Structure formats: C-alpha cells, structure tokens
Amino acid sequence: MDSAGGSELFESYEQDYEAIKVSIRERLNASGSEVGEVKKQTLRAADREIDEANEILHQMEMELLNLPQGSRTRLQARLRGHKTELERLKQTLKRAQSTSRSTADRDELLGGASGGIDLDTASMDQRTRLLNGTDRLAESSRRLQDSHKIALETESLGAGILSDLRGQREQIIHTRNTLLEADSNIDKASRTLKGMARRMATNKLITASIIAVLVFLILFVIYRKIVS
Template identity: 50%
Template sequence: MDSPTALFDSYESDFKQIVNSIREKLEGGGQDVQGEQRKAALRRVEMELDEADEMVSQMEIEIQGIPQSLRPSYQTRIKASKADLQRYKKLSKEAHTQLSRSELLTRPGMASPSSDEPYGGSASDRTRLLQGTTLLEDGSRRLQESQRIALETEEQGAGILRSLRGQREQIQNSRDTLNRADTSIDRASVTLKKMIRRMYQQRVVTAAIIAVLVILILVILYFKLVR
C-alpha cells in the first residue's frame, strides 16, 4: 500500500526542481544573458512559476489526506515552499522591470547624456521614459493585484476542499450507521419470526392437549352412562 505522504513528496520534489531552474535563470548564469535570449528566459521563468504554483496547490490538497500526527511538519514545508515561490515571483517582476527599462534606455534615437543635461536625451525621450516607467509601475501593481486574487482564490479552493472532505466523512459515517441499523433490523426480524413460529407451535400443542382431554372426557362419559 502506498504511503499517505508519497504524492506530497512527489509534488514537493517537482517543485524543488522547478525552483532550481528558476533560480538559475534569475540568479545564476541566466541573469548575464541579454536581449531576446533574456526575454525568452524570463518568459520561461513565468511558465515555471505557474508550474511551481500548481505544485504548491497540489501539495495543499494532498496534505488533507496525511494523518494528523504527521501534518504539522508537512504544513511547515508548504509554508517554506510558498515563501520561496513568492520570493522568485518578486525577483521575476524586478527582472522584467529592469529589462524594460534597459530597452527604453537603449532604444534607437535616444540621445547620449551630455554635461549640460545630466539626465541625458531630449525632453521627448525623457517623457517617453517616464511614461514607460509609469506603465511598468501600473503593470506591476496589476500583477500584484492578480497574484493577491490568485492567492485568495487558492485559499478559498483549499477551504472548499476541506469542507467537501468533512462532508464526505459525514456521509460515510451516516452510511455506516444505516448499515448497522439495517443489520439490527434484520436480526430483530429473524427473532420475531422465531417467536411467531414458536407461538404457532404452542397453539398447536395446546389444541392437541385440549382435543385429547375432550376425547378422554367423552370416553369416560360413554362408559359411565352406557354401561
């Protein structure tokens, strides 16, 4: 029989592999890549973050089937996994922001800084840069809001699963109670049938005794009166 923690351990192992891949792209050699390769790496990071998020959700589902005596240590492991996931989500957003700013600064037509204009570039370039920064900040806020909603939805889903599990246990208990009641009813029915059968047997015996007594009385009367 499989261990009740086998699936949890499997999902956790997959999560760690995905996190290691993300770490390499964001903190390892992958962060030195620039241009289109960097964009592709960050897109891959986003997909891997979604996969890691799914692994955490599966771990939360599986922990419901783990015995209560073992559950605290596994809950601690889930919290650690969530902390790692949030950390790399934050690093991913920062990497996207840095890449977008770098693209804005290196866009063709941007004037090089001069001693007279410490911020460099023309007014229109600076305006576009500010607009781009504003858009990035808006996008970051939207992303944070989306993540918050996703986390709330995830928590609600886990709560629903816990509720469904409790209802399933109640239904199982009710079914067991009904089965026991059916068994008791069957036994009572068998007992009643035996009692009814014995009652009929006693009636037959009583009727036979009465018949014998009547016959004896008639015989006695016959001999008394006739002879």
Template identity: 45%
Template structure:
C-alpha cells in the first residue's frame, strides 16, 4: 500500500478523470445528436449521476490536499482548480442539453393531434411519458440509494480515521511517558556518578595525606637514628 501523502489525492484524481472522460464522451460525442427522446434523457440522467460521483471525488481531493506538504501543495492546488473547472463546464453543458431536450419535447407534444378522453392513457406518446416518469422515479431511487451508500462509506472511513488518530495519540503519550521516565533515570544515574566521582577524589586526598604522613614519619625516624 502506498503511504505517500499524495497517494489518496492521486487516486481520487484518477477516478475523477475517468468519470470526466466518460461524461465528455456522452455530452460532446458527435453521435450524441442521433439520440432522441427517452434515449437522450436516459443518457443525460446517467451523466447527472456520474457528475455527482465526480463532484464527490473533488470533495475528497479537497480533504486530502490539506495533508499534503506545503512544499508541493501549490501544484496540487492547481490540479484541483483544473478539476473543478472541468466539473463546472460539464455541469453547464448538461444543463444546456437538458434544456434542449425539454424544448424538443415541448415542440413535439404541441404537434401531437388531439385525442379522445376515452383512452385513459391517451396516445402512445402519453404511455411513453408515463413509462419515462416511472423510469425517472426508479433512477431517483437508485441515486438516493447510491448517495446513502456513499454516506455510509464516508462515515466508516471517518470512524477508521478517528480510531487511527486515537491510537496514534495513545502511542505518542506512551512514548512521551517513556521518555520522561528515561530522563528521570538518566538524571539519577548522573547524580550517582557525580557522587562517586566526589567520593573518589576524597579517597585520593586521604590516601595522599596518609602517604605524606608516613613519609614524614619515616624521615623523622631515620633522622633520629643518624643524629
């Protein structure tokens, strides 16, 4: 596992680029104009969901950039701004294309002939709109479930991060206590050595004094014998 401070940012950025490439193909491809009616609406709904995922990736990138060292953070800020600009551009493009589809639907519905009210569903177009509404409801339910899943995953990740931080804090406190204990032991050992050194110097002085006294006594004895 890559433990570099930029690893998670790079991973989220890679996921974001994958979403953006897929979105760009659906919104900017030449064959997108060939899609009509419900087919194009379904494509735009999928693009909307993918933009939500891309937006989530950008949010994660904003969180991870806080842990990047200051020496290289400027580069990642630039990459984050580029990602935000791409995301905003495709959101605007999606809005424009949705308006175009809505206008096409409005023009198409106005061209439909008047139908009798004997048929509870009206024309086939009415049935198609009913099915499209059901499909949109299902898509909305799926998006809600996906949002709930992402929220739960984010909550789990947050809990794991808090647990790791708590463990690290306990380790730091334990290390600090150990260092304090070691410092106290070193101070005691230093004091003991100083006492031993002073005692050694005292013993040397006493020994030197005894030797001097003995030499003087021997000298006096020899002097008394010769005199």
C-alpha cells in the first residue's frame, strides 16, 4: 500500500509540474510580444515558477526513495525527462532576459498597470501552489515517520526471532549431544552382550566336553566290570 501511495504522490507532483510548466511556457511565449516593465515582470514571474518547478522535481526525486526498485527505475526515466525539459525552459528564459535588457523600453508606461495585475495573479497562484506543496511535504513527513516506525517494529521482531532461533539451536545441540551419548552407550552394551554370548558359547562347549568325558568314563568302568 505504501508503494502505491508513493506512486500516487509522485504522480500528483508530476501533475503540478506539468501545470506549472505550461504556465512557464505561456509566460515565455507572451514575453516575446511584450516590452518594458510588462516583459520584465512576466519574465520574473516565469523565473519564480521555474524555481517552484525545481522544488517540485526535488520532491519527486525524494518520493522515489519510498518506491520499490521496479517502479523507481520507470519513474526515474520520466523524472530525467522533466529535468531536461526544465533545463531547456531555463535556457529560453535566460535568452529572453538577455533580449529584454537590450530592447528599448517603449511601452513601459502603457503596460505598467496590466503588468501589476499579472504579477498579483502570479503571486496568488504561487502562494496556492506553495500551500499545496506544504501539505504534501507534511504528508511525506508523516509517511516517512510511519516507515521509520515500521522499520523499528520489524527490527524488534527480527531480534525476537533471532533469539528464538538461538534457543532452538541450543536445544538441537543438546539433543544431538544426548543422542551421541546414547549411541555410545548402545555400542558399549552391544559389545558387552557379544562378550557374554561368546562366554556362554565357551561354557556350553566346556560343559559338553565334561559330560562327554564323564559318559566315557562311566561306559569304560561298566565295560571293565563286565569283562572282569
């Protein structure tokens, strides 16, 4: 959800940039047919809007940091295009300002009143955009704080998981040692049983031999008595 919200905020900045870009172009185009103080005020208003456009692009660049890599790469290409486009507008403004300084100020008195009205309108537009920008900055700050809080919670959860894994590892090692000890005892018992089996077999063989000898002696005694 954060990624989607970040993308929407980026696009909101982009819409504001497009609007102010249109205004800059209109002022630059209008300055071509203006002279004197009117032209100077128009160019100053365009200059202020270029600064504002720069700030919007900066906010767009900051917003990219909150997006996943896939969306970030796609939007970075658009941001580079906007920066290139704004740089062209800056160059156009510089040329217009240079031309304005070298052009005779023939219509200064006639254009003064309308220029003041245009400047007031530009100031109001700029104030409105600045207020909107402040609201978006506050929203970005809130989202960054939320992201920081989530990061801290994730870190705490990760530490708890690592602690549980460490405890499970110790239990597994203890169980493994117990199994090795039991295996060793089983080997000892197996060797003992095999030794007992060998001794039993030997005792049986000895017993059978003794019985055979006794039977032989008995038969021998009986035979001697019969012969005698």
